[in-house]
Amino acid sequence: MSLDKIFSDFMRxxxxxxxxxxxSISFTPDTIPHREKQINExxxxxxxxxxxxxxxxxxxxxxxxxxxxxxxLYVTRELVKRSNGNVKTVYINCKLKGSDTKYRLFxxxxxxxxKEVPFTGLPTDMVYNLFIETIEGEGKVIILILDxxxxxxxxTDGDILYTLTxxxxxxKNSKLSIIGITNKLGFIESLDPRVRSSLSEEExxxxxxxxxxxxxxxxxxxxxxxxxxxxxEGVIEKCAALAAQEHGDARRALDLLRVAGEIAERSGxxxxxxEHVDMAEEKxxxxxFLEIIKxxxxxxxxxxxxxxxxxxxxxxxxxxxVFNEYSKLCREYGxxxxxxxxxxxxxxxxxxxDIISTKIISLGRYGRTRIITLNLADSTLEKxxxxxxxxxx
DNA sequence: AGGTATTCACATGAAACTATTCTCTGAGTTAGG
DNA sequence: TAACTCAGAGAATAGTTTCATGTGAATACCTGT
Numbered sequence: 001m002s003l004d005k006i007f008s009d010f011m012r013x014x015x016x017x018x019x020x021x022x023x024s025i026s027f028t029p030d031t032i033p034h035r036e037k038q039i040n041e042x043x044x045x046x047x048x049x050x051x052x053x054x055x056x057x058x059x060x061x062x063x064x065x066x067x068x069x070x071x072x073l074y075v076t077r078e079l080v081k082r083s084n085g086n087v088k089t090v091y092i093n094c095k096l097k098g099s100d101t102k103y104r105l106f107x108x109x110x111x112x113x114x115k116e117v118p119f120t121g122l123p124t125d126m127v128y129n130l131f132i133e134t135i136e137g138e139g140k141v142i143i144l145i146l147d148x149x150x151x152x153x154x155x156t157d158g159d160i161l162y163t164l165t166x167x168x169x170x171x172k173n174s175k176l177s178i179i180g181i182t183n184k185l186g187f188i189e190s191l192d193p194r195v196r197s198s199l200s201e202e203e204x205x206x207x208x209x210x211x212x213x214x215x216x217x218x219x220x221x222x223x224x225x226x227x228x229x230x231x232x233e234g235v236i237e238k239c240a241a242l243a244a245q246e247h248g249d250a251r252r253a254l255d256l257l258r259v260a261g262e263i264a265e266r267s268g269x270x271x272x273x274x275e276h277v278d279m280a281e282e283k284x285x286x287x288x289f290l291e292i293i294k295x296x297x298x299x300x301x302x303x304x305x306x307x308x309x310x311x312x313x314x315x316x317x318x319x320x321x322v323f324n325e326y327s328k329l330c331r332e333y334g335x336x337x338x339x340x341x342x343x344x345x346x347x348x349x350x351x352x353x354d355i356i357s358t359k360i361i362s363l364g365r366y367g368r369t370r371i372i373t374l375n376l377a378d379s380t381l382e383k384x385x386x387x388x389x390x391x392x393x
Numbered sequence: 394a395g396g397t398a399t400t401c402a403c404a405t406g407a408a409a410c411t412a413t414t415c416t417c418t419g420a421g422t423t424a425g426g
Numbered sequence: 427t428a429a430c431t432c433a434g435a436g437a438a439t440a441g442t443t444t445c446a447t448g449t450g451a452a453t454a455c456c457t458g459t
Contacts, residue, residue: 103438120438121416297441319403339443344404360404364452367402 015227016265016272022225023258025251032074033220034213035067038204042075045202046177049079049087049141054168054175057199061182062206065249068181071206072145076179079143087141088113095148102160105152106131113138128163132170139173149180150187161191165198208248214240217250218257226261231272235260238277256280286380292353293384298391299338302329303346305388307356308381311374318369319344333392347372355384 021027032039046055062068076089090112092099099108106127107117113134117127135142144164146152152160167176180199182188188200209217218236239260243253259280264272293301306326310317323340330337338346347370351358357375362368374381 101439118416120414121436123437299441338441340403341405341444342442345442348404360449362450362452363402364450365399365401365454366452367400368449368451369401369403 016230016261016270017225018227019225020258020261022221023254023261025254028070028074028077029220031220032067032070033216034209035071035206038067038071038206039075041204042071042179043079046075046079046143046179049143049177050083052086052141052175054141055143055177056201057165057178057180058202058204059180059182059188059200060204060206061185061188063208063247063249064183065243065247065251065253066206066208067250068183068206069147072147072179072181076143076145083141085140087143088138089143089145091145091147093147094151100151102163103127105160109144110134113142132167135167135174135176136171137173141175141177143177143179145179145181147181148183150182150184153187153190161195161199165195209244209250210248211237211240211244214243214248214250214253218253221254222257225258226272230264230270232274234274235272235277238274242277242281252284255284259284282377282379285377286383289353289355289376289380289384290387292355293387298335299342300346300349301388301391302326302333302335303343304350304355304384305329305392307347307350307372308374308385308388311372316371316373318371319347320369322347322372329392344370 022029042058042060045058048055060068060072073091076091080087080089090109092105092108092112094100094105099105103122103124104119106124107119110117110127110131115130115134117130149161164178178199188196188203191199215236218240222231222236236257239253239256242256243249246252256277257280260276261272263279263283264276267276269276293304296304303322303326306322306329307317310321310325319340323343326343327337329335347356347358350356351372355376356372358370358372360368360370376384
């Protein structure tokens, strides 16, 4: 195929998108449909910041893709706009590497406020002091948005939140209030009572979108993202329906639409068809898994590889089988053999990622173990296998 | 037959260890005055 | 003498290992009928 053809094909097809970014997660639309109630409530809660007093801490719960982050960012941004510079917000996604421990959380917040902090090497309390100092230096109301706040308790130092809720007692000039976001319902109950009462002075719940609401959202964005008339009848409905099945996840709906568009574009189709949506669904899943697997450490990958190889011949395997075979492969590839204890953990981790599914059963006299099965789509499985056998040649 | 007691093959927890990456400190070195 | 360099001490963190303890039900072992 000549370059001319590739480029001209691309130009022709590329008129599918008018503005692709509108469909990405980071895009903030001007209006957020079906969230008026939550917006108003949150706005009412944070409003006292305008008068220089500390707003209540808020705890926001809702499944993923229900607009929690979007609404929080939107409301706080509007608030800052009207505050004459007396309010500052810091948004932190606790799940991202770099803010999932006490040290790093304080370090990133401080950095967000404009002070350089080395990301390792200092004692934690020094970073903490620096953090306090920096906030104090601001002399403002600071709203801290902690997205996926639940990961802060999983880690060993579970007292991060406790420390955080008590920061105000050390502050004189500034005030710090917290907006905590999570999608784990049980999270708030699992907290220390002191932390709980302080953190959830107010609570907001974001219900999932239903198919109709998703459709509204998609229509709104599609108008900006796609050229006139490239969406075939029913495409939006299909995306909305698929996402509604997945507990009303708007992000998923938008991803579906975007990827479907990209697939149509790449295949040179002048229109986005329903079948493109099906392909998009598959691609998103595959990509997600591959992405996870690629970022796993070698040992974990090898364990997964072992499992997949064993499951070619059988329907299910158990921990012991995996460990034996794994040890064999380790010797073959000259890798260090981890303990069974560790391998057991790695398997449990893979289960958490939904790459495999496991169940702990007791075989009575024959012990207790985890039985491992697969629940991946064939095409996904194929791609994963290809990747792994490339890694372990 | 019915009821306990064993026993297997791991699961699960806690703590301690290791390697890596990074900062800070202070001793020794260098260059300029 | 001030500025620079560089090794060593100390931290944080991810990934492990070590040691210890837990667990559910199929079987083995009894018991009295």
